[in-house]
Amino acid sequence: MISGDIKSNGCALLPGVVTGPSTKIMIETLNGMLETLEEMSRVNGLIVRETFSDFFNLPQITDVVKDVLGTDSPILLATRGNASVSSDPGDPPHSNNYEWGNIAPGISIVTACLYLDKIDDTSGTFAYCPGSHLKYYPPYTEVPTQADIDAGTYEEVYAEAGDVLFRIPEVWHAVRPIGNPRRYITGFWVNPDNAGKFLSERVERFLEVRA
Numbered sequence: 001m002i003s004g005d006i007k008s009n010g011c012a013l014l015p016g017v018v019t020g021p022s023t024k025i026m027i028e029t030l031n032g033m034l035e036t037l038e039e040m041s042r043v044n045g046l047i048v049r050e051t052f053s054d055f056f057n058l059p060q061i062t063d064v065v066k067d068v069l070g071t072d073s074p075i076l077l078a079t080r081g082n083a084s085v086s087s088d089p090g091d092p093p094h095s096n097n098y099e100w101g102n103i104a105p106g107i108s109i110v111t112a113c114l115y116l117d118k119i120d121d122t123s124g125t126f127a128y129c130p131g132s133h134l135k136y137y138p139p140y141t142e143v144p145t146q147a148d149i150d151a152g153t154y155e156e157v158y159a160e161a162g163d164v165l166f167r168i169p170e171v172w173h174a175v176r177p178i179g180n181p182r183r184y185i186t187g188f189w190v191n192p193d194n195a196g197k198f199l200s201e202r203v204e205r206f207l208e209v210r211a
């Protein structure tokens with residue numbers, strides 16, 4: 001099961017989740033949404049969630065999320081649409097540590113990124129350092145420095161439109177330079193029973209608004 005790889009490596013690709021015609025429709029939808037917004041690179045999470053609810057509810061996705069987080073009731077806390085449509089330098093190696101410099105309780109977040117374009121050397125491959133997310137949890141007591149992150153050994157991920165990349169946010173990662181359109185939507189799930197201090201506050205606010 002792919003969830004074992006996600007837990008130990010911090011990343012794994014599930015190929016062919018959405019088929020060609022559906023990715024075309026999703027691209028058109030995402031493009032239409034982007035045209036109505038000033039900010040070209042981000043789409044309001046709520047709109048994405050409503051528009052792409054079929055994707056975020058797919059059992060192929062949610063079963064993996066539940067297994068990785070060890071809960072039957074994960075919360076889809078945020079969604080995002082990204083569209084780099086022209087050349088972009090990408091992102092240097094970094095980690096997304098939602099405890100802001102503090103050790104996290106363990107794996108409590110997983111993201112699923114659905115690529116709507118082919119991801120290859122001409123269009124921003126995603127690179128990550130397998131296992132690096134584990135350095136943000138006990139028994140470690142201090143999070144890695146940027147120098148540690150820069151010294152990591154990175155593996156490239158190549159993907160087709162319709163593939164889904166699951167990721168633990170703390171894993172060290174980078175985006176290589178982008179040349180062609182590189183569009184994707186992302187869901188961000190959290191285990192409400194295992195969220196750290198900062199995420200617990202976000203979860204509480206989310207549940208209040210939803211109530």
Ligand SMILES: O=C(O)CCC(=O)C(=O)O
Pocket residue numbers: 082091096126173174175
């Ligand atoms: O665009 C991507 O594939 C990853 C973006 C990224 O680096 C991040 O969300 O921190």
